[in-house]
Amino acid sequence: MNDDATLGAYLAVHERPPAFTGSDGRAYSVDVFVDPTPDTSGRHGAALLFVRWSVDGARPDGHVETGYVAWGDTVAEAQREARALGLYEVKRLLDAAIGEDARPGAW
Structure with a gap:
């Protein structure tokens, strides 16, 4: 495995978040993102927050997020577990979140 093949390793090696082209181009x-409030079992959930950039790349212009992808007894543990995800899995989760965001929601 590459030195930067997980989300956490990429952040450590490159000192910036990884960037992806989503299924929407x-x-x-x-x-x-880790929920600072534990659930009823005392565990903290961690989700991925994807910032969408403007077409010219100059500024954020939206976001999509996943449901919880990891849990931990502490905020730090939940973050560590989420950052252990491989970048291919992170990309898959991005595309799934884009698909979810495109569906009409209940008002």
């Missing part, structure tokens, strides 16, 4: 960067 737009540019996204990603990091982990």
Whole structure:
């Protein structure tokens, strides 16, 4: 495996979030969001937050997010577990989140 093949390793090696082209053709960067409030079992959920960039790349103009992809007994543990995801899995989750975001929602 490459030195930067997971989300956490990429962040450590490159000192910036990885960027992806989503299934909608737009540019996204990603990091982990951890719910600071534990669930009823005392575990913290971690999700991926993808920032969508403007066509010219100058500024954010939206975002998509996943449901929880990892859990931990502490915020740090949940973040560590989410950052252990491989970049191919992160890309798959981005495309799934874009698909979910495109569906009409209930009002």
